[in-house]
Amino acid sequence: MxxxxxxxxxxxxxxxxxxxxxxxxxxxxxxxxxxxxxxxxxxxxxxxxxxxxxxxxxxxxxxxxxxxxxxxxxxxxxERKERLNFPITRRTRFTAGIGDQAREMRSLLLDEVTEEASAEIARWLGLKPGAQVIRLETLREADRRPVSKATSWFPSERFAGIGEAYRKHESITKAFAELGLADYIRATTEVTAAHADTADLADLELTPGAILLIAKAMNTDLDGVPVQYSISRFAADRVQFTIEN
Amino acid sequence: MxxxxxxxxxxxxxxxxxxxxxxxxxxxxxxxxxxxxxxxxxxxxxxxxxxxxxxxxxxxxxxxxxxxxxxxxxxxxxERKERLNFPITRRTRFTAGIGDQAREMRSLLLDEVTEEASAEIARWLGLKPGAQVIRLETLREADRRPVSKATSWFPSERFAGIGEAYRKHESITKAFAELGLADYIRATTEVTAAHADTADLADLELTPGAILLIAKAMNTDLDGVPVQYSISRFAADRVQFTIEN
DNA sequence: TCCAAATGTCTATTGATATAGACAACTATA
DNA sequence: TATAGTTGTCTATATCAATAGACATTTGGA
Structure with a gap:
């Protein structure tokens, strides 16, 4: 106390x-x-x-x-107190990671856009700046409460149609599988914290002054080739990250 | 923008x-x-x-x-913009991790107490509740700006005198070495974020409403025996964590 | 040297924040 | 069925936060 x-x-x-x-x-x-x-x-x-x-x-x-x-x-x-645990490992997967901590998990595809990679995105994905990438905007919920909002980029050529697959399966892992990528690895994760901006406040149903845990992550296939770069914003009072080494 | x-x-x-x-x-x-x-x-x-x-x-x-x-x-x-990068790996060490990102690193020992382990601390250190532990309160600075405040617990028997060693070397790694522990491993790290309380505001020279990144970490020796449990509070606008898998 | 662009200072007004006190309404229990 | 303990509502007042406008002061360049 x-x-x-x-x-x-x-x-x-x-x-x-x-x-x-x-x-x-x-x-x-x-x-x-x-x-x-x-x-x-x-x-x-x-x-x-x-x-x-x-x-x-x-x-x-x-x-x-x-x-x-x-x-x-x-x-x-x-009435309610919850803090989900989100393990970060080489095999980090959002849905499986939450596991039985929530009865119902949902992943919503808010937007899908094909665009040219910015310098930063190209660097993370190992592409030439200006290469075509697919950007997905997604929202994840646990028991109907928004947990995180994520922006993900994928090499356009290799993963054409990933938006549709994600919408169907509500899972990156399953969407990858449908497109022929059976397994992938979390290569790096950068964690920071910041105040939520207006868009995040609305989407994550937060109040101003609320804190976000921000995870910038890069996934590769088993050969080490980048397949996804994502920036996820988590409501800090609803999650914690666990790093097991 | x-x-x-x-x-x-x-x-x-x-x-x-x-x-x-x-x-x-x-x-x-x-x-x-x-x-x-x-x-x-x-x-x-x-x-x-x-x-x-x-x-x-x-x-x-x-x-x-x-x-x-x-x-x-x-x-x-x-006048100033800084965000230190703090890598979290099996070989996470604070001072070495910051490396050349700052010209001058300081680690100050604020307090040293021998006390009985709480249930949580005992669990993390693999001790019986009530066992004697040494608690260190430390403050870390980069280029004279406070970066993090940490509370660390050590098994009292094995690491008697660690406070003095830490004060001398300003490094956990070197203090361990002096006490005969040549190497250790970061086993788990839990990351959360929260608003700073008054004590943290003062020690870390923050303004109210400021955000903390909180890392709860457990280190073991090469045999997997816990040697340290710590709770570190970082000024979120001055650091980021990087997890390389 | 003049002028545009930038920060510094002042007054005035409105709405949000915080305190203070009093009392009403409701709940559980002795 | 009292009564202590709790939340709900109201009025009043003082201070902080935000807007608005006017003008001074300083800098750097045309």
């Missing part, structure tokens, strides 16, 4: 938002698991050193997100 | 702070590298759709952080 009662003033971040962020994280970390409830508003106000109304603003925001539900006379109940 | 002009109102995060965060990130991503300057205030105000005074608040905050410096009549110069 220590470290929870820390908020700062005049920083451009409203107190109610700082408090909402702290409570959301505390819930995710399993504090309050014994009671299944958030402490009373008066107690939280005392802990954070703010007025009860300020705490109420924070709880209202969390209720809006569906994380808690206030019941007059009883208290504020915790 | 796309996606830069996105701010939201009435979210508990002041516009000037949202704008400051976006500009800081844009600088880190190498936008503005051609000129070495941030666009004029009037241009930024137009891009973000806010008043020029609001942009000035954002730039004032960045100037306070030492990232930009405004010069009347000329413009706003970029």
């Amino acid at each position: 220590a470290g929870l009662n820390q908020v700062q003033r005049q920083t451009g971040v409203a107190l109610w938002r700082q408090i909402a962020d702290r409570i959301r994280e505390a819930i995710g970390n399993g504090a309050y698991d014994e009671t299944g409830m958030v402490p009373p508003e008066t107690v939280l106000a005392l802990q954070f050193g703010v007025n009860r109304h300020t705490v109420r603003s924070a709880l209202a925001a969390l209720a809006q997100e569906g994380i808690v539900r206030a019941v007059q006379g009883r208290g504020t109940l915790i | 796309a996606g830069l002009n996105q701010v939201q109102r009435q979210t508990g995060v002041a516009l000037w702070r949202q704008i400051a965060d976006r500009i800081r990130e844009a600088i880190g991503n190498g936008a503005y590298d051609e000129t070495g300057m941030v666009p004029p205030e009037t241009v930024l105000a137009l891009q973000f759709g806010v008043n020029r005074h609001t942009v000035r608040s954002a730039l004032a905050a960045l100037a306070q952080e030492g990232i930009v410096r405004a010069v009347q009549g000329r413009g706003t110069l970029i």
Whole structure:
């Protein structure tokens, strides 16, 4: 519980938002698991050193997100807490990696575009700048809650029709298989964190100030030839990455 | 440059702070590298759709952080942009990993405590709960800028005196070597992201709302016996992790 | 030397944020 | 069926955040 009662003033971040962020994280970390409830508003106000109304603003925001539900006379109940574990290995696959952590996994194809590779994409895929690549915009959900949004690039020639295959199977692995690539390997992953921009806020159903874990990944076939480069943006309060060496 | 002009109102995060965060990130991503300057205030105000005074608040905050410096009549110069790359492999070592990305690396020992292992720490280190462990609190700096703050636990019996050794060498690797452990391996790393709490804000010289990349790591000796468990908190706008498989 | 372009400063006004206090409404339980 | 404990609602006030406009000051180049 220590470290929870820390908020700062005049920083451009409203107190109610700082408090909402702290409570959301505390819930995710399993504090309050014994009671299944958030402490009373008066107690939280005392802990954070703010007025009860300020705490109420924070709880209202969390209720809006569906994380808690206030019941007059009883208290504020915790509705949902989840943090998926996403292992990163040579054999990283999104759907299989989530496995039984969610009952229902969905992968939606938002957009498919054939375009010329930028310098960066060409470098990652080992192509000449300006070579044709297929770009897929995808959204992944676990139990109907958006988990990540990804942009993926594929060499156009080798993987023509991957968009259609992905839409059908809702899986990169199966789409690759349909196009004759039976196996592939995660070569590199770069992880950073940043604030969500407006588009991500909307697609991932987040609130401003929310954090994204960003994974830039390159997959190769068994011969080491790049087959996919992707930039995935994960809602940081819903996932963690695990790297096993 | 796309996606830069996105701010939201009435979210508990002041516009000037949202704008400051976006500009800081844009600088880190190498936008503005051609000129070495941030666009004029009037241009930024137009891009973000806010008043020029609001942009000035954002730039004032960045100037306070030492990232930009405004010069009347000329413009706003970029003073500093850095994002260290931190590779995560079986042979992950902090100091060697940063390598030549910084001229000067420092590792400070803030605190050393011998305590009983919590259930979680005992599990990670393969000890019985309540076994004696040594906890080190450390702060790492690159070119005098704090990069990460870490809490590490070691089996007390095997690594008595590691605090002193670390203080002397400013390196876990060298401290291990002095205590007879010539080599070790990074077994697992868990990566999450969260908002910085007050203690981290102070130690890492961040502003509220700042993001941390959090790496929970376990190192073993060559026989697979755990030798260290650590929780490191990195300033997200100063680092990225790279996982090579 | 002048002028365009940029940052610096000031005043005024509006809306969002935070505090303060009082009381109503509801729940569970003694 | 009281009553303690909790959330819900209302009013009032002070401070911060954002907009708006005007003008000063500095720089660099035509």
